Amino acid sequence: MAAQAVLRSSAPARLLSGSFYIRKGVLASWQHYQSRRPFSNEKVLVELDESTVMKMKNPPVNSLSLDVLTEFSISLEKLEIDRGCRGVILTSAFPKIFSAGLDITEMCGKSAEHYAAFWRAVQEMWLKLYGSNMVTIAAINGSSPAGGCLMAMCCDYRIMADNPKFAIGLNETQLGIVAPFWFKETMVNTVGNRVTEQSLQLGQMYPAPDALKIGLVDKLVTEEKVQSTAVAAMSQWLAVPDHARQITKSIMRKPTIDNLVKHREADINNFVSFITKDSIQKSLQVYMDRLKQKK
Ligand SMILES: CCCCC/C=C\C/C=C\C=C\CC(=O)SCCNC(=O)CCNC(=O)[C@H](O)C(C)(C)COP(=O)(O)OP(=O)(O)OC[C@H]1O[C@@H](n2cnc3c(N)ncnc32)[C@H](O)[C@@H]1OP(=O)(O)O
Numbered sequence: 111m112a113a114q115a116v117l118r119s120s121a122p123a124r125l126l127s128g129s130f131y132i133r134k135g136v137l138a139s140w141q142h143y144q145s146r147r148p149f150s151n152e153k154v155l156v157e158l159d160e161s162t163v164m165k166m167k168n169p170p171v172n173s174l175s176l177d178v179l180t181e182f183s184i185s186l187e188k189l190e191i192d193r194g195c196r197g198v199i200l201t202s203a204f205p206k207i208f209s210a211g212l213d214i215t216e217m218c219g220k221s222a223e224h225y226a227a228f229w230r231a232v233q234e235m236w237l238k239l240y241g242s243n244m245v246t247i248a249a250i251n252g253s254s255p256a257g258g259c260l261m262a263m264c265c266d267y268r269i270m271a272d273n274p275k276f277a278i279g280l281n282e283t284q285l286g287i288v289a290p291f292w293f294k295e296t297m298v299n300t301v302g303n304r305v306t307e308q309s310l311q312l313g314q315m316y317p318a319p320d321a322l323k324i325g326l327v328d329k330l331v332t333e334e335k336v337q338s339t340a341v342a343a344m345s346q347w348l349a350v351p352d353h354a355r356q357i358t359k360s361i362m363r364k365p366t367i368d369n370l371v372k373h374r375e376a377d378i379n380n381f382v383s384f385i386t387k388d389s390i391q392k393s394l395q396v397y398m399d400r401l402k403q404k405k
Contacts, residue, residue: 154181155203156188161341162195163249167203171210174257178213179231186238197245197348199340200265205333206276208250209258214285218394222382229381232257233374236292239264241367243356245347249340251333254278255315256285260293262327263300266347266359269339272330274317279326283313286393288384290377292370299366301325 155165164185166172174182189195202208216228239246239261248265253276262268262278270278280297282289289297289310297306305324308314321327331339347355370377384390 151181151185153178154185156185161199161344162189163199163201165201165203166209171207172202173210173213175213175216176228176231179235183234183238190242196352197344199247199249199344201249201337202251206252208252208254209261211256211258214394214398217385218391222386225382225385226378229378233370236264240363245344247340247343249336251336252276255281260296263296267343268327269329269331269336270318270321270327271333271336272318273333274319276318277315278321279315280310281313281315283311285397287390295366
C-alpha cells in the first residue's frame with residue numbers, strides 16, 4: 111500500500127512547485143531526526159556518509175524489477191523531503207555493472223495488469239529522478255544499457271569508469287522494442303537530436319570512451335576513482351545556491367516532464383498494447399535466450 115501511495119504521487123510537484131518548500135519546513139525536525147540514518151532497504155541501499163549515496167543492489171546485474179523501481183522511488187522520495195540532503199550520488203553495489211536496465215522478465219509472459227503496474231513504476235522512477243530538486247550525480251561503475259542509461263541520463267552529471275568493456279546506451283531496438291518518447295526526449299536533452307536519432311535507430315551501445323566523445327557521460331576516471339570523483343563533483347555542484355540551481359534545472363526540464371505527466375495514462379496503454387503483442391513477446395524471448403546462451 112505504501113509503495114502504491116508513493117507511486118501515485120508525482121515528481122514535478124517536487125521540482126516545480128513552491129509547496130515543496132512548505133512541506134520541507136513542516137517536516138524538517140522530524141526528518142532531521144529520522145533520516146540522517148542509512149536506510150536498510152533490500153535492493154536500494156542508502157548510505158549517508160560524506161555524501162548521500164544510493165547504491166543499487168539487485169544481483170546479479172541490477173535489473174530494474176518492479177520491486178527495485180518501487181524501492182528506488184520510495185528511497186528517493188525520502189531523501190527529497192529530507193532538509194539535510196541536498197544531493198545524491200547514484201551508483202551500483204557491484205563492480206562492472208551499473209544497471210542492466212529494465213528487468214526483461216517483468217515484460218514477458220505476464221498479465222496486462224502487471225505490465226501496467228510495471229510501466230507506471232518505470233514512469234514514477236523517471237519522474238522522481240529527472241524531476242529531483244537535489245543535485246544528482248551518476249557514478250557509473252560498469253555497463254549501463256537501456257533503462258540503466260536512462261537513469262544515468264536523469265542525473266545532473268555523469269562520471270563513468272574508464273574501461274572500453276563498459277558500455278552505455280539506449281539499445282532497445284536491438285531487443286525488437288522501441289524506446290518511448292520520454293526516453294528519447296531525455297537523450298535529446300543530453301546529447302542532442304542528431305546523435306539521438308542515430309543512436310536510437312541503431313540501438314547503439316557506446317564503450318565508455320565513445321560515450322565521453324558524444325557527451326553521454328561527462329567524465330571518465332579509473333574504476334577505483336569513480337566514487338571519490340563523484341563526491342568531489344558533488345561539493346562543486348553544492349557550492350551553487352540551491353534556489354538558483356533548482357529553478358534553472360526546472361526551466362530546463364519542465365517541458366519534458368510536463369509532456370509525460372500529460373500523456374501518462376496513454377503512455378501506459380501504449381506500452382501494454384505494444385508489449386502484449388505476440389511478435390514482441392517472441393522478440394524478447396529470443397533476446398533472453400541469447401543472453402543465457404552466451405555463457
Ligand atoms: C510504439 C509504442 C512504444 C511504446 C513503448 C514500448 C516499449 C518500451 C519497452 C521497454 C523499454 C525497455 C528498456 C529496457 O531497459 S529493456 C532491457 C535492456 N537491457 C539489456 O539489453 C541488457 C541485457 N544484459 C546484458 O547486456 C548483460 O547481461 C550485461 C552487460 C548487463 C551484464 O553482462 P554479464 O556477462 O555480466 O552478465 P550476463 O551473464 O549477461 O547476465 C547475468 C544474468 O542476468 C540476466 N539478465 C541480464 N540482463 C537482464 C535484464 N535486463 N533483465 C533480466 N535479466 C537480465 C541474464 O539473463 C543472466 O541470467 P542467468 O543466465 O544467470 O539466469
